[in-house]
Amino acid sequence: IPNMKVIVPADAIEAKKAVISEASRAGPAYIRLNRVKTPFIFDDNYDFRYGKVVKLLDGKDLTIIATGTMVHEAMKAAKMLREEYISTSVLNLHTIKPIDKESIIKVAKDTGAIITVEEHSIYGGLGSVVAEILVENYPVPMKIVGVNDRFGESGEYSELLLKYGLTSDNIFKSVKELLEVKR
Numbered sequence: 001i002p003n004m005k006v007i008v009p010a011d012a013i014e015a016k017k018a019v020i021s022e023a024s025r026a027g028p029a030y031i032r033l034n035r036v037k038t039p040f041i042f043d044d045n046y047d048f049r050y051g052k053v054v055k056l057l058d059g060k061d062l063t064i065i066a067t068g069t070m071v072h073e074a075m076k077a078a079k080m081l082r083e084e085y086i087s088t089s090v091l092n093l094h095t096i097k098p099i100d101k102e103s104i105i106k107v108a109k110d111t112g113a114i115i116t117v118e119e120h121s122i123y124g125g126l127g128s129v130v131a132e133i134l135v136e137n138y139p140v141p142m143k144i145v146g147v148n149d150r151f152g153e154s155g156e157y158s159e160l161l162l163k164y165g166l167t168s169d170n171i172f173k174s175v176k177e178l179l180e181v182k183r
Contacts, residue, residue, distance in 0.1 A: 005029040006097040007050075008118075010071035011041045014094060017048035025050070034119075036157045038069045041092065051095045053103045059087035062175055062182070063107040066117040067093050067126050070145075073161075074117050076168035081175055088175070096126055101133050108138045113182040115143045117171055119161075122146040143178045145171055 009015035066074035116127040127144030
């Protein structure tokens with residue numbers, strides 16, 4: 001939908017700040033919320049900046065760009081990677097549309113490889129948009145972690161994350177695979 005804003009907060013604090021931010025903007029917006037309680041990433045002093053990524057970790061080997069509840073899983077994966085001396089940047093990309101194109105190009109130049117992580121289909125989501133930006137501006141090795149082309153199911157949230165590979169363990173594995181391509 002033209003001019004539709006799409007925001008996917010990482011936690012309850014970011015969700016609250018996104019709603020307050022959108023209340024002052026004209027035009028339609030879709031704020032995607034999760035149905036389960038998720039760990040806090042931010043505190044009350046967090047300065048939500050519409051349309052801008054939030055760099056949570058600064059690394060040199062690879063960048064993980066995550067959205068929504070996958071930000072927490074990305075942070076857990078980055079901690080696991082650090083234990084293996086892999087330096088990982090982690091970006092919280094809360095605004096999918098309009099996307100912060102400049103920041104994506106910058107991290108591609110800084111680390112030379114990008115993995116996206118989203119609780120969404122691998123087709124037509126964050127990974128697809130990031131891939132388009134990279135192909136047109138600064139191609140680097142990339143991998144998309146998300147839901148493969150299949151029907152969704154109902155069930156316990158943690159079980160569904162495991163079933164669809166949306167876990168820190170799978171992100172860790174995907175990063176290691178991508179780094180083999182980068183080298």
